Amino acid sequence: xxxxxxxxxxxxxxxxxxxxxxxxxxxxxxxxxxxxxxxxxxxxxxxxxxxxxxxxxxxxxxxxxxxxxxxxxxxxxxxxxxxxxxxxxxxxxxxxxxxxxxxxxxxxxxxxxxxxxxxxxxxxxxxxxxxxxxxxxxxxxxxxxxxxxxxxxxxxxxxxxxxxxxxxxxxxxxxxxxxxxxxxxxxxxxxxxxxxxxxxxxxxxxxxxxxxxxxxxxxxxxxxxxxxxxxxxxxxxxxxxxxxxxxxxxxxxxxxxxxxxxxxxxxxxxxxxx
Amino acid sequence: xxxxxxxxxxxxxxxxxxxxxxxxxxxxxxxxxxxxxxxxxxxxxxxxxxxxxxxxxxxxxxxxxxxxxxxxxxxxxxxxxxxxxxxxxxxxxxxxxxxxxxxxxxxxxxxxxxxxxxxxxxxxxxxxxxxxxxxxxxxxxxxxxxxxxxxxxxxxxxxxxxxxxxxxxxxxxxxxxxxxxxxxxxxxxxxxxxxxxxxxxxxxxxxxxxxxxxxxxxxxxxxxxxxxxxxxxxxxxxxxxxxxxxxxxxxxxxxxxxxxxxxxxxxxxxxxxxxxxxxxxxxxxxxxxxxxxxxxxxxxxxxxxxxxxxxxxxxxxxxxxxxxxxxxxxxxxxxxxxxxxx
Amino acid sequence: xxxxxxxxxxxxxxxxxxxxxxxxxxxxxxxxxxxxxxxxxxxxxxxxxxxxxxxxxxxxxxxxxxxxxxxxxxxxxxxxxxxxxxxxxxxxxxxxxxxxxxxxxxxxxxxxxxxxxxxxxxxxxxxxxxxxxxxxxxxxxxxxxxxxxxxxxxxxxxxxxxxxxxxxxxxxxxxxxxxxxxxxxxxxxxxxxxxxxxxxxxxxxxxxxxxxxxxxxxxxxxxxxxxxxxxxxxxxxxxxxxxxxxxxxxxxxxxxxxxxxxxxxxxxxxxxxxxxxxxxxxxxxxxxxxxxxxxxxxxxxxxxxxxxxxxxxxxxxxxxxxxxxxxxxxxxxxxxxxxxxxxxxxxxxxxxxxxxxxxxx
Numbered sequence: 001x002x003x004x005x006x007x008x009x010x011x012x013x014x015x016x017x018x019x020x021x022x023x024x025x026x027x028x029x030x031x032x033x034x035x036x037x038x039x040x041x042x043x044x045x046x047x048x049x050x051x052x053x054x055x056x057x058x059x060x061x062x063x064x065x066x067x068x069x070x071x072x073x074x075x076x077x078x079x080x081x082x083x084x085x086x087x088x089x090x091x092x093x094x095x096x097x098x099x100x101x102x103x104x105x106x107x108x109x110x111x112x113x114x115x116x117x118x119x120x121x122x123x124x125x126x127x128x129x130x131x132x133x134x135x136x137x138x139x140x141x142x143x144x145x146x147x148x149x150x151x152x153x154x155x156x157x158x159x160x161x162x163x164x165x166x167x168x169x170x171x172x173x174x175x176x177x178x179x180x181x182x183x184x185x186x187x188x189x190x191x192x193x194x195x196x197x198x199x200x201x202x203x204x205x206x207x208x209x210x211x212x213x214x215x216x217x218x219x220x221x222x223x224x225x226x227x228x229x230x231x232x233x234x235x236x237x238x239x240x241x242x243x244x245x246x247x248x249x250x251x252x253x254x255x256x257x258x259x260x261x262x263x264x265x266x267x268x269x270x271x272x273x274x
Numbered sequence: 275x276x277x278x279x280x281x282x283x284x285x286x287x288x289x290x291x292x293x294x295x296x297x298x299x300x301x302x303x304x305x306x307x308x309x310x311x312x313x314x315x316x317x318x319x320x321x322x323x324x325x326x327x328x329x330x331x332x333x334x335x336x337x338x339x340x341x342x343x344x345x346x347x348x349x350x351x352x353x354x355x356x357x358x359x360x361x362x363x364x365x366x367x368x369x370x371x372x373x374x375x376x377x378x379x380x381x382x383x384x385x386x387x388x389x390x391x392x393x394x395x396x397x398x399x400x401x402x403x404x405x406x407x408x409x410x411x412x413x414x415x416x417x418x419x420x421x422x423x424x425x426x427x428x429x430x431x432x433x434x435x436x437x438x439x440x441x442x443x444x445x446x447x448x449x450x451x452x453x454x455x456x457x458x459x460x461x462x463x464x465x466x467x468x469x470x471x472x473x474x475x476x477x478x479x480x481x482x483x484x485x486x487x488x489x490x491x492x493x494x495x496x497x498x499x500x501x502x503x504x505x506x507x508x509x510x511x512x513x514x515x516x517x518x519x520x521x522x523x524x525x526x527x528x529x530x531x532x533x534x535x536x537x538x539x540x541x542x543x544x545x546x547x548x549x550x551x552x553x554x555x556x557x558x559x560x561x562x563x564x565x566x567x568x569x570x571x572x573x574x575x576x577x578x579x580x581x582x583x584x585x586x587x588x589x590x591x592x593x594x595x596x597x598x599x600x601x602x603x604x605x606x607x608x609x610x611x612x613x614x615x616x
Numbered sequence: 617x618x619x620x621x622x623x624x625x626x627x628x629x630x631x632x633x634x635x636x637x638x639x640x641x642x643x644x645x646x647x648x649x650x651x652x653x654x655x656x657x658x659x660x661x662x663x664x665x666x667x668x669x670x671x672x673x674x675x676x677x678x679x680x681x682x683x684x685x686x687x688x689x690x691x692x693x694x695x696x697x698x699x700x701x702x703x704x705x706x707x708x709x710x711x712x713x714x715x716x717x718x719x720x721x722x723x724x725x726x727x728x729x730x731x732x733x734x735x736x737x738x739x740x741x742x743x744x745x746x747x748x749x750x751x752x753x754x755x756x757x758x759x760x761x762x763x764x765x766x767x768x769x770x771x772x773x774x775x776x777x778x779x780x781x782x783x784x785x786x787x788x789x790x791x792x793x794x795x796x797x798x799x800x801x802x803x804x805x806x807x808x809x810x811x812x813x814x815x816x817x818x819x820x821x822x823x824x825x826x827x828x829x830x831x832x833x834x835x836x837x838x839x840x841x842x843x844x845x846x847x848x849x850x851x852x853x854x855x856x857x858x859x860x861x862x863x864x865x866x867x868x869x870x871x872x873x874x875x876x877x878x879x880x881x882x883x884x885x886x887x888x889x890x891x892x893x894x895x896x897x898x899x900x901x902x903x904x905x906x907x908x909x910x911x912x913x914x915x916x917x918x919x920x921x922x923x924x925x926x927x928x929x930x931x932x933x934x935x936x937x938x939x940x941x942x943x944x945x946x947x948x949x950x951x952x953x954x955x956x957x958x959x960x961x962x963x964x965x966x967x968x969x970x971x972x973x974x975x976x977x
Contacts, residue, residue, distance in 0.1 A: 058864075060860075060861050060864050060865070079867075080864065080867050081868075083867065087865075088865065089861070091859065091861030091865065093859075094858070095724075095859035095862075097857040098913070099911065101631075101913070103627050107627075108866065111855060117640045118640055119641055120643050125627070125628060126626070128627050128628075129625070129626050129627045141630065375795075376795075420959050431727075431787055434791050435791075435958065435962055436962055438791055439955045440955070442951045443952065443955035446896075446948045446949075446952045446955065447952070449947075450948050450952075454939045542799070543795075592802065595799045595802045595803050596799075599796055599799050601795075602793065602795060605791075605795075606793075609785050610776075610778055
């Protein structure tokens with residue numbers, strides 16, 4: 001069920017990408033082809049550069065060297081508004097303007113498609129309505145974002161990214177702040193979008209098992225480099241988990257989906273217990 | 275004293291601290307000498323010493339003894355008072371930018387004095403000190419209460435803003451009194467910006483008891499301040515009575531600020547810069563920081579006063595103007611370092 | 617809201633009216649439009665009151681005669697004394713209001729208004745310096761105060777920049793520079809002779825006392841030139857109210873937009889300061905009140921301008937009359953109202969909650 005590679009060529013690629021904050025290099029000389037029309041999930045230990053990579057893919061971070069190419073053109077050479085019509089992005093900790101209502105916030109996602117003389121169109125209305133229905137926030141439309149729970153707020157932000165109606169969607173840890181039911185809901189939504197609309201999704205996830213469940217293409221990073229990539233069934237092995245996370249584990253088939261399931265080694269025990 | 279911390283070579287540390295404290299004393303002596311010798315009329319060091327030890331009727335001796343010596347004494351006391359107050363406030367609020375000026379406490383003392391002069395007919399120096407103390411204490415309590423409310427407690431930004439707000443309000447009050455009572459403008463001007471101009475020996479005589487009491491209170495809670503630096507919860511865990519430390523220290527700081535302002539008006543930023551310089555010299559132990567700050571504060575005030583005398587003779591630039599100009603780079607550096615959390 | 621799963625009701629940003637004209641479509645915030653209309657009425661009434669009240673009370677009917685240019689026995693008091701002063705107050709108040717709105721938007725912090733972060737103090741320092749050096753011409757002073765304001769803003773910006781612009785750091789450093797620049801002003805006051813000091817002293821608090829056409833006309837021209845920029849700002853402002861990442865993701869050229877908005881805000885604040893001196897807290901107050909009245913997600917520019925003008929004009933009236941014949945500077949009055957409001961904002965916890973404007977490395 002996880003088929004990658006056989007789809008059309010990648011629209012978003014990174015070539016020789018070196019990323020740094022001030023003098024600390026986080027990602028060094030990285031190449032990546034984001035498979036078109038698939039769900040790509042990036043995993044790795046804390047501070048391995050996975051969020052940094054995603055920020056660079058969404059032109060939030062300028063590369064020190066190398067480039068991110070969208071349809072073969074360097075992102076740095078494209079007008080940012082034009083990129084915004086192709087690439088949508090959900091940052092890790094977005095902040096809403098004070099006292100803004102849900103409908104108002106989601107409508108901001110239409111900004112790349114608007115002009116000062118055409119501030120609202122039928123297409124805007126349709127996109128916003130649909131995005132809110134999909135994320136199940138329609139009933140919250142007139143509520144201030146400040147008053148929502150963490151899970152509701154995250155869904156509103158996802159709605160904003162959906163309303164942007166881009167072919168490519170980058171999600172930086174979209175499941176943070178969510179309880180397990182909402183996590184599953186969001187990830188299901190991602191797959192649904194991918195399946196029904198053929199949207200390309202790149203997501204950074206913390207949870208290796210969720211990544212293995214939902215990804216078509218898994219990218220494992222360590223210390224700013226890609227250690228392994230491919231379909232989860234082929235990539236996720238006990239050896240990889242030991243290499244990337246430094247954790248002893250057993251990998252078994254997920255009883256529900258059959259995807260690889262990582263079970264960490266035995267917890268610490270008192271020596272007296274034998 | 276107590277047991278040395280395990281693993282820290284105590285003797286070299288103490289020696290280093292002593293050396294640096296001695297350097298601070300030297301700097302203070304130099305500042306005193308400058309303050310006595312420099313001015314509209316420069317007086318040679320030998321003449322200064324002569325006047326100090328043998329008195330005399332020469333013009334130079336008269337200037338030194340009756341103009342510059344009292345002024346220098348007041349500068350010493352004010353500098354020490356504000357530096358101690360600033361150190362205590364920074365420790366109590368766990369906030370590196372706390373300072374009687376930034377927090378609007380000096381302005382509180384100042385406005386109280388102006389109001390007392392205008393409406394209560396207070397004209398004696400001890401009256402000023404008392405009123406200034408009350409004003410400082412009220413402003414301190416108010417600013418802290420405002421900043422501590424709302425989310426996140428008394429963060430640096432909220433303290434600074436509450437201070438700025440109180441400052442603006444009190445300046446408006448002072449201005450309103452000034453504009454409507456133009457006749458008394460000259461008596462009041464002094465309370466807008468701190469200055470040592472025309473302070474005589476009586477001032478020093480009146481404020482030193484207040485200063486002493488304040489200093490004793492603040493030094494008494496030095497250990498408490500050390501514990502508070504680790505956070506309120508940890509301080510409690512270490513067995514400190516946090517509330518007592520706060521009240522005693524706060525009282526001491528308000529007393530010191532009140533005495534300082536009553537003597538010289540609101541001299542800005544001494545309380546901000548002196549503690550940081552002291553910490554850079556002797557580390558973070560408050561039993562060392564407090565005395566060292568009390569040495570550095572007077573240096574700042576005296577140097578600012580001396581420079582102010584020679585900048586645009588014959589008019590004098592108030593010391594408060596120059597200390598503010600010296601102090602702001604400190605604030606900027608502090609804020610740029612990660613020392614100030616949001 | 618009732619929705620069926622099959623066909624959800626179309627959703628539009630709440631509270632906006634849609635104005636269509638051919639392919640063009642504009643969103644107008646209903647409540648903001650209403651508030652603006654009401655404020656205009658209040659302001660108009662305030663202006664008539666301002667012109668008619670004072671030591672010499674003129675009937676409102678007579679005032680309107682004078683304003684329409686008809687000959688009147690009260691022509692001198694109303695037309696030559698109160699009218700230019702009113703114009704300066706209106707223009708400066710509006711400029712302060714918009715300046716505050718823009719800077720607060722850029723910093724995403726209600727406290728980053730020009731009078732707190734040192735911009736008006738920079739403009740004051742420059743003007744007082746010029747006065748002490750004997751430059752007293754109203755043809756030159758506005759430029760100098762603009763230069764001072766820009767310089768102060770640039771300094772604060774440079775010193776607050778540390779691999780990103782952190783809102784907290786920006787405000788703290790701004791407060792520091794405000795204090796330093798106030799000291800610089802004092803320094804020049806000491807240097808200048810007594811008469812200059814007297815003039816500058818009053819000017820330092822912000823006052824409309826003795827303002828005439830000489831200040832009103834250059835200010836009016838300068839503001840007129842900036843009107844197209846303000847129209848641009850009204851739209852651009854909406855886009856920068858999101859966090860940096862989201863705004864960039866939505867295709868906003870964040871750096872340029874922010875710089876443009878901030879520069880415009882600084883220019884307006886400095887121009888207004890050049891005409892009246894630093895009238896404290898108007899720039900802080902007006903946008904915040906405007907926003908609470910309109911309940912919009914971003915600060916409404918038009919309402920901020922109207923409110924700024926209201927505050928200055930309605931504040932100057934009691935300042936003129938309270939202790940007549942002595943005049944209180946209007947800045948004293950606005951500070952007396954504004955400082956408690958700032959405290960109220962702090963207590964309500966509006967400062968600490970906004971996240972940093974800069975990237976977190």
